[in-house]
Amino acid sequence: AVKGGITSVMAMPNTNPVPDCEETxxxxxxxAEEQAVNRVFLYGSVTKGQKGKVLSDIKGMKPYIKALSDDGICLSDLSILKEGMYAAKEEELIICSHAEAKEYGVGPESEVKAVEREIELVKETGCKYHFCHLSTGESIKAVRRAINSGLDITSEVTPHHIFLCQSTMEKNGNYKMSPALRSFGDMRLTLSGLISGFVDMVATDHAPHTEEEKTGDYERIPNGIIGFETLIPLMYTGLVRTGKLTFEKMFDYLTYNPAKRFNLPAGRLKEGGIADFAVISPDNMHIYTKEEILSKSKNSPFIGTELFGMNMMTIVNGEVKYKGFQ
Incomplete structure (x- = not known):
């Protein structure tokens, strides 16, 4: 993460053991406090073991987490989800949703249906809610309508959903993710939602897998791609250099907005504040290669892409944690 200029991450509860009670x-x-080189903030799971059956000890976890999620699992038992929403509201925590109703497959409809039904539950319970990695124009429109009606909802998109689509993808594991890449039209609508401010932030949905896992039978290949090292250069190259976003607005989406939403001690440099920042190279073009990837996983669809805005240095709490691209 620090190679990409990321000073803080929010870690999904897909660990072993799952953070579903005070002890874990x-x-x-x-x-994380002892070993991490950057700041790590935790999600707690909504349900025990992310099984979708029994609610986690949300009250017990609260001192150690910033939000709740069952990561890549969409809760199909709406009674459990509603129970989780009430518990989250009681503890003043946000639930973050991977909105993908599997009964509708993996196409755009699965996301739209999940978003619509979860909005209805937010309306009923009054909890704070966040939609992760939206990938369709209809989902973004539904969230915007909900916000306009007074619901406390935010959303995010990923670089891969605003820069890649089905017509640009290759049939290999580096292009397999969840939600899947959508049509050119949905890609454009998702990008438009970000530029217009209908979406609140950009996230990587970073999901490392070994090369062995990402090769072979396409249907058996696990979902997910890495995104830490390309987050800033993709945003800078695709949006700032093309005039679609200002530099300041880009960093609102990457830093200030998520920090504000999840109550993180980050997002702005100010006198006497925390010295967490990155130094990037805005004018030098760089071709992203597999060999330079610091992560043990190499599963990126952006290998071979010409990028600007590569990270040169990452400072966390006033200390240089990474120094690289010159």
Whole structure:
């Protein structure tokens, strides 16, 4: 993460053990405090073991987490989801949703249907809610209508959903993700939602897998791509250099907005504040290669892409944690 200029991450509860009670949440929190080179903030799982059956100990986890999620699992039992929403509201926590109703397959409809039914539950419970990695224009429109009606909802998109689509994808594991890449039209609508401010932030949905896992039978290949090292240069190259966003607005989406939403001690440089920042190279073009990827995983669809805005240095709490691209 620090190679990409990322000073803080929010870690999904897809660990072993799953943070679903006070004990495991505290253990993971303490380990992250001891070992991480950047700041790590935790999600707690909505349900025990992310099984979607029994609610986690949300009250017990609260001192160690910033939000709740069952990561890549869409809760199909709406009674459990509603129970989780009421518990989250009681503890003043946000639930973050991977909105993908599997009964509708993996196409655009699966996302839209999940978003629509979860909005209805937010309306009923009054909880704070966040939609992760939206990938369709209809989903973004539904969220915008909900916000306009007074609901406390935010959303995000990923670089791969605003820069890639089905017509640009190759049939290999580096292009397999969840939600899947959508049509050119949905890609344009998703990008438009970000530029117009209908979407609140950009996230990587970083999901590393080994090369072995990402090759072979396409149907059996796990979903997910890496995104830490390309987040800033993709946004800078595709949006700032093309005049679609200002430099300041880009960093609102990457830093200020998520920090504000999840109550993180980050997002702005100010006198006497925390010295977390990155230094990028705005004018030098760089071709992203597999060999330079610092992550143990190499599963990126952006290998071979010409990028500007590569990270040169990452400072966390006033200390240089990474120094690289010159």
């Amino acid at each position: 949440a505290r253990m993971i929190f303490e380990k």
